[in-house]
Amino acid sequence: MSTLAVVLAVTAGSLAFRLVPLLGLVAVPERAARVARGAGVAAMTAMVVRGVLEHRDPGVPGAGWIAVAAVAVGLAAAIRGRSLSVVLLWGLASYGVLASAVRLLT
């Protein structure tokens, strides 16, 4: 019952977040839309940073720094215009190689 109440509340809120601007229930001028685009990029950037900061790998000393390096490699590939698949492959492979190297050296 408690799960149902929370799921219903979050469903209603999520629908409102999605529907209100797109159904035109509030007017969104072009200038506000440009600011919203910047805020959207900011939200996704924050999720990237938090994802890296929250990374844990008990078997690897310094896993946090390896995660930073791996995501930096992926981002560098993305900024150079590589495809999503290549970005994922380079980022994950970098983590695998670096983590294995650290495990061997420690």
Place this chain on the structure above:
Amino acid sequence: MSSIDNVVERRSPLADGARATLPALVAYVPFGLLVGAHVATSPDPLVAWLGTFTIYGGAAQLALLDVLAAGGSLLAAAVTALLLQARLAVYAAALAPDWRAAPLRGRLLAAVTLTDVPWAMSQGRAGQTGDVASRRRFYLGAALTLWAAWPVFVTAGMLGGTVLARQPVAGLVAPLLFGALVAPSLRERRGAVPALAAAATAVVTAPWSSGSAVLLASAVGAVAAAAVNRSPR
């Protein structure tokens, strides 16, 4: 007209959007499995699973289940999940000008399927084509593909796909995915400045809950975006 021209003419933005989303689906697999594993251990797995369709936000669904599993109150679970979902209002506001003249059912479909990846992909597409109808179809192709695939991943996670999801490296898939989607914006000042402001905010607010930290970073990014849009260059 040559056969190559014919093929180019026939390329559908809807199919382009669906195709562009396929690599992102691979990235969503471990995340979907992880959410599914949490759904399976919920006291009410059926309701938690239905939330996959109705909430349609993996991070919010995961946060909600985690707070409840840790003995948190209903209010704390709802607020945490809603703070995470609040970014959808920002995405919807950014999409609104493109959908203003669309039929109601199209706007409803766009809203119900709105989440991070289709939004970011449609913003990337906006830089490539000035045709609004084409951009809308591209967005729907991307959004509907993810909307169809996401419940499959969560359901697979419920049925026992947790081994892959619990690999430490799987936790890096989401940052890499979102990073790849945001990266094209970083080449321009009006994308780079909000992103840098948000990154600094995310570091400073690291001890906070995800929902409040992402919401604050988004607000700081909005202020930075407004400042950049106001400045002469």
